[in-house]
Amino acid sequence: MVSGNLFHSRRNSWPPEEYINRATLQLFDFDSEAPPEQAWRRKLNSHASILKEFSVTFTEAIKMVRLGIRLWHYIREEASHGRKAPIDPFTRESCKPSASQGVPLGGMGSGSISRGFRGEFRHFQILPGTCETSPVMANQFSIFISRDGGNKKYASVLAPGQHEGLGKSSDQGISSWGWNLTGQHSTYHALFPRAWTIYDGEPDPELKISCRQISPFIPHNYRESSLPTSVFVYTLVNTGKERAKVSLLFTWANSIGGISHLSGDHVNEPFIGEDGVSGVLLHHKTAKDNPPVTYAIAACETQNVSVSVLPCFGLNEGSCVTAKDMWGKMVQDGHFDRENFMKGPSMASSPGETHCAAVSASTWVEPHGKCTVAFAVAWSSPKVKFCKGKAYRREVEYVGLENLPCSCIFLLVISSIWSPGGTLNTMALRKQQLRTWCMTLLPIIRCGEEEIEKWQNPILKDDRLPEWYKFTLFNELYFLVAGGTVWIDSKIPAEDSSGIKSIITNNKKTKRTKARIVHRSAAIVKEASVNGSDTSVNVDPEGGDMASRRSSDEEESSTGGNSGGENHFSAPSNKLTEPMNDDDDVGSIQREFANAVLSEDTRKVKFLAEGNWGIRKVKGAIPHDLGTHDPWHEMNAYNIHDTSRWKDLNPKFVLQVYRDFAATGDFSFGADVWPSVRAAIEYMEQFDRDNDGLIENDGFPDQTYDAWTVHGVSAYCGSLWLAALQAAAAMAIQLGDEAFAEKCRGKFIKAKAAFEQKLWNGSYFNYDSGSSNNSKSIQADQLAGQWYTAASGLPDLFDDQKIQSSLQKIYDFNVMKVRGGRMGAVNGMHPNGKVDETCMQSREIWTGVTYAAAATMIHAGMKEQAFATAEGIFTAGWSEEGYG
Secondary structure, three states: OOOOOOOOOOOOOOOHHHOOOHHHHHHOOOOOOOOOOOOEEEEOOOOOOEOOOOOOOHHHHHHOHHHHHHHHHHHHHHHHOOOOOOOOOOOOOOOOOEOOEOOOEOOOOEOEEEEEOOOOEEEEEOOOOOOEOOOOOOOEEEEEEEEHHHOEEEEEEOOOOOOOOOOOOOOOOHHHOOOOOOOOOEEEEEEOOEEEEEEEOOOOOOEEEEEEEEOOOOOOOOOHHHOOEEEEEEEEEEOOOOOEEEEEEEEEEOOOOOOHHHOOOOEEEEEEOOOOEEEEEEEEOOOOOOOOEEEEEEEEOOOOEEEEEEEEEEOOOOOOOEHHHHHHHHHHHOOOOHHHHHOOOOOOOOOOOOEEEEEEEEEEEOOOOEEEEEEEEEEEOOEEEOOOOOEEEEOOOOOOOOOOOHHHHHHHHHHHHHOOOOOOOOOHHHOHHHHHHHHHHHHHHHOHHHHHHHHHHHHHOOOOOOHHHHHHHHHHHHHHHHOOOEEEEOOOOOEOOOOOOOOOOOOOOOOOOEEEEEOOOOEEOOEOOOOOOEEEEEEOOOOOOEEEEEEOOOOOOOOOOOOOOOHHHOOOOOOOOOOOOOOOOOOOHHHHHHHHHOOOEEEEEEOOOOOOEEEEEOOOOOOOOOOOOOOOOOOOOOOOOOHHHOOOHHHHHHHHHHHHHHHHOOHHHHHHHHHHHHHHHHHHHHHOOOOOOOOOEEOOOOOOOOOOOOEEOEHHHHHHHHHHHHHHHHHHHHHOOHHHHHHHHHHHHHHHHHHHHHHEOOOOEOOEOOOOOOOOOEEOOOOHHHHHHHHOOOOOOOOHHHHHHHHHHHHHHHHOOOHHHOOOOEOEEOOOOOEOOOOOOOOOEOHHHHHHHHHHHHHOOOHHHHHHHHHHHHHHHOOOOOOO
């Protein structure tokens, strides 16, 4: 644990009092209405910087001409089949990326929608592999206030009006709405998974408003953390002397982002619940045979709050009810007609026509009184379809909602959170399946925010930690929701239009089946089975059927020399115990990659960097990724280089497996993946060409730094290899494979001696052992293996003097010689203090590499340097003075 105060930061804190009037803060004194002491904050009128894209020098451009031509042809080929290439530097996004993001909506694996700090809903990732970045400007919260018998009125969208895409106010669309908020007195506060927006007298100087956004991201609770919903709780405080009639409006377009609202055949319909939760369903028919999506937007009616809806309005002049008509109705009456609830489904939209829906919640706020209004949005897309034909059902085992409409799911979620004591007696909720789920869900949902606070408070209240670090630690977790994850239930067979047999199979050893979360570029996995089989998959090169064959778990052990019990290979100090989490439904990403190690796909692939051909997946090599267009069946979507020749992926896999094995104490997991760990180590032996135990690089960018050439022994890849040997040996001892432990021990002793002899220069490890002009560069990632070794509880790879000297060199040069340490650690730095300009990656600063270097410093007892290093990333990426 960190000791002492580590306030390297130029600012020690960002107290809410600097953004919100203290008197206003005191008004929000109950039930998390006020933002927390530690949060990422912005005023709503803050400038959102347009993010800079990477650039290449003229020399680099010349070198990459052939790669660029091949990549351009590949992108066009993919586009001709209706697919998007994983790497496409030629196509510009319709919406330029800007530093406007806020806390995303939704849980893990059910799709996500991001929300900007100014209130716009954007980055729709409802369909896998698709991210629509542009904001859907019809999706808004608005407010209507009437005082003094209607003589004083305020009407405004609760977002600043300086947005692209807004036309003239005379239009019939959303430009006719009241975009009157300046944002000067309104602030946004983010502490994932919650966010607060405080309107301090905007638009009504005598009405203070707090909006709290909550997404279901609850520690150790996979059930609720997978729900596709977010709740918005508005707290209204009237500081005036008159009663105020306040109506809040929630509008939503029938869209999954981009121009999908124009595709036609979309239907809206109202719903009303017996326990007061009412709203509108928006049924969206997707293009390209993708499964349909249904949204629900709703509000909770209470004794003091009445809810009304407008099921359908349009953005075009020819619409039956236009956006301008809808706004006028709210300005005049503050609510919609009650009979709107009796309307059935709307007519399906025509191509080019947009259907939107509106939900209004109205209340009276007495002088110096307070009122709470709750809204929520939920979505349902029960099937996931990848662009090469396969479809899966989303994971529903936890929630048990596969046969229920979105309205019922939404009704349960919002009523359980914001109507304590309310009845659950609607017809839909009488279904036994839902009742069973409801009994499990309700106690957890009601204390969800308490669980979030219990999880966060030990960090937030630790005075020894820098303020910026506290909230950034949690806000960096946004990616678990917004990273494009898909959680599928593979008990339901894949629908396969290509005739290839699915390799997602039931485990014969148990009754459980596998379910997985897939990421756009990697994979996050929920797996309910254990599978220790060696699975080899052969794929016909011509694209024929895929057959899976299984062989015995038992493999003949290789033996190595006896090194006499080197202490590096003793079991780690933290004794492994029984699994910390006995929930069999929760697995790890490593099982998926472990299965992939032992598979082979012999279909031919052209690698774009050199133009050579190879096979898609080599047995024994970790795949770069589990696939994009056809996950699990077509791995390695990345095709710039042949990653079966990369030197860092296999060691990383071994280290991640050992980390999970050590952290969970799950011996069944260890036994299941052990054949893959052995295979991953043995595969790498081919790259030790001089029999010194150490792998060598091959004179091309054969690593994750895929533009940075390496010659001979590499500090980055070599340290990972040393760490992998140590981890494999420690794991082998605990699993009873003494022969393999001895083999790894012998290799480690030889490899470590060679590594230090070839790379150590007295103060740090050289970039590589070659003779190029950057071979002596100071690489920020030179101790990547030591980082994972220390994090996994294994003995250090090198003596303290070498570790601390290398880290100090990284700090003095890679960190402090770049803008005074205000950007993080540059990847490469020459020993003369100039940035390594060998390639674009050597001169870049990578967030993850900087965090890893800082973590290694903490393990080495260099806490001041660690937090100063990491703070550079905060300054560059999160602060207002940075890049966004």
